[in-house]
Amino acid sequence: MxxxxxxxxxxxxxxxxxxxxxxxxxxxxxxxxxxxxxxxxxxxxxxxxxxxxxxxxxxxxxxxxxxxxxxxxxxxxxxxxxxxxxxxxxxxxxxxxxxxxxxxxxxxxxxxxxxxxxxxxxxxxxxxxxxxxxxxxxxxxxxxxxxxxxxxxxxxxxxxxxxxxxxxxxxSKHSSDAPEIRQRFAENQSFMQQDPDVSQLKQKFTCETAIVIAAGPSLEQQYDKLAAISQCIERPLIIAVDTALKGLLHHKIKPDIVVSIDGAISEYHIPVQQSHDICLAYLPRLKPAIIRQWIGERFNALGSSAFYDELAQIYPDKTRLYTNGSVIHPAVALAVELGATEITLCGADFCYVDNKSHAFWQDFAAASNDKDTKTWANNVQKTAKNTGHWLINGAGQKVPTTLNLRAYLLNLESYIARHDGIKFYQSSRAGAKIHGAPFREL
Known part of the structure; x- marks a missing residue:
């Protein structure tokens, strides 16, 4: 000293x-x-x-x-x-x-x-x-x-x-004034007019409890439990993000609702041909081909960000779901919109668990003969090992992440903090520790 x-x-x-x-x-x-x-x-x-x-x-x-x-x-x-x-x-x-x-x-x-x-x-x-x-x-x-x-x-x-x-x-990368965004909104105009608002899902589903499934790697630990829950007559509402659907269906888990918002999502990410008896809740940035080919019922909404303000004037009766970077945000907001007062999060990791970015994807890539798919899987592993960013998971350990994933986590925590009348839980300690969502087994 x-x-x-x-x-x-x-x-x-x-x-x-x-x-x-x-x-x-x-x-x-x-x-x-x-x-x-x-x-x-x-x-x-x-x-x-x-x-x-x-x-x-x-x-x-x-x-x-x-x-x-x-x-x-x-x-x-x-x-x-x-x-x-x-x-x-x-x-x-x-x-x-x-x-x-x-x-x-x-x-x-x-x-x-x-x-x-x-x-x-x-x-x-x-x-x-x-x-x-x-x-x-x-x-x-x-x-x-x-x-x-x-x-x-x-x-x-x-x-x-x-x-x-x-x-x-x-x-700045997500301006509604961008020509490609305006074109996409125009391409989806007929769907926005013809398909019902997500509020109409209340006529199909009433729930106090919901499971919201993201695509984080820890989801792989939950497949067996989710499969058992999905077969129960009395069970929570199951809402999944689009990128989780491929792994869920492979493990015989059919969600009630799939939420999709990203304009880059393709049939590689979301198996539309297996969408029987699954409701799609989408925002108007989604590719028209995905909407058109969806076999189950379709419902739509607008996001809460300024990105959707102009469309809100055109469609004033559309529900505005919370959006702040990740599809997990409107998926959680939809559960709240449908009356859930207790929400369990699965696969909401916001980090690279076991050097993986998504549940099932890399296992699928390893078994694939497609060169591009294998290259993608290898690049994910390299990114996970060299990202330079980290967060603390539910077990108190440092886990690699990225700037955007950390932002999505903060925005989810902000949403949870504003809804103190709703109980949130996370079902795995492997992913990020989510403030306001204590750990609870499925």
Whole structure:
């Protein structure tokens, strides 16, 4: 424990005793940390520099430039080398600054080598070593290095920050003004007019309990139980996403409803020729061929996002199901629309379980003679091993994932949080731990 750390800690103990207690528990000797020197000095942890080594002042001004021009109060997620609080408070750019630490061990390391007493004594500073994992304070800045080095207990907050930082870019790829989207909507106009709204499914199904089946790899662990449940006279409503259907039918499980929304879905993903006695709930981005060839009854809806606002003016009576990136969202929303007050999630993994992306698909690919199919399966395994992103599963283990899967998980958790009158459960610990959906066996 250095003299500099003692001086920093004395102020923290005085102002934020709970934060000081956390810092005293950190073992900085376990960090792979080295001093890096360029035009400026910084510290590298696990090969990631906490700040620029070329021009730390310019980097700090770049972070501050992301705030609204008139902002006098802000939140800093991460800490880097601590340049932001020094500059922002010393220059009077901010009068109040909340600092949310993403990795206490790295914070303790920096406090051991840099005198931070000037800003620690500033009356406008607030320090959180156990920041909220549910919502972001506004406005805020994010230190990029700290996102990469976030502690496990802050994985959800890291994911929330990554989602917000990438949201505008991700949404730019899904504009309703895109010519191909407008063409697809036009191609499906007759289906939207002729097929009934999903609310009409209430005349076929009344349910208090529902099983919503996604296509995550953990679904493979549930096939036997689902097959047994599907044969019961008194059973929950079974709603499946489109990409889960192939594996379900192979294992003699016929869902009541299949939900499909993605314009890229083809007959390879969804076996329409086996859709007897299965209802299709679709959104108007689906390929017309899939809708046309569906053998069972068809129902449609619109999504809740702004993407569907223009169509909502054309079809004002259409139900708007929650949509936020994944087909699991409208599938869950449909269960709620049909009256379910207890929903069990199967295959809702949001990660690569056993280096797989989907239940059944890779086993199907392994048995296939199609070269493209085998190539796809091999690429999935490579992606799973090299994605660089992870989340915590229901067993408390790190599992590889991707940015978009983490976003889908956060959006589902947000939906669950807004429906506190409905009980949600997840049926496997192998996939992501879903906040608001405790584990329960099928």
């Amino acid at each position: 250095t003299d500099i750390f003692q001086a920093n800690l004395a102020i923290i103990q005085s102002r934020w005793p709970s934060a000081a207690a956390i810092l005293l528990q950190q073992d900085i000797d376990q960090l792979d940390a080295v001093l890096v020197t360029g035009a400026n000095q910084t510290i590298s942890v696990n090969g990631i520099q906490l700040s620029s080594r070329h021009n730390r002042m310019a980097e700090t001004q770049l972070f501050l430039s992301t705030l609204p021009a008139q902002a006098k109060s802000a939140t800093l997620y991460g800490f880097g080398m601590g340049d932001v609080p020094f500059v922002a408070l010393d220059e009077g750019r901010l009068t109040q600054l909340k600092i949310c630490i993403l990795n206490p061990a790295i914070f303790a390391l920096v406090l051991s080598y840099v005198d931070h007493t000037p800003w620690l004594n500033h009356p406008g500073v607030m320090l959180e070593l156990q920041p909220s994992q549910k919502a972001l304070y506004q406005p805020y800045m994010v230190i990029a290095a700290d996102l990469e080095l976030a502690a496990d207990e802050n994985a959800r907050l890291r994911d929330l920050l990554m989602y917000q930082l990438n949201k505008d870019y991700a949404n």
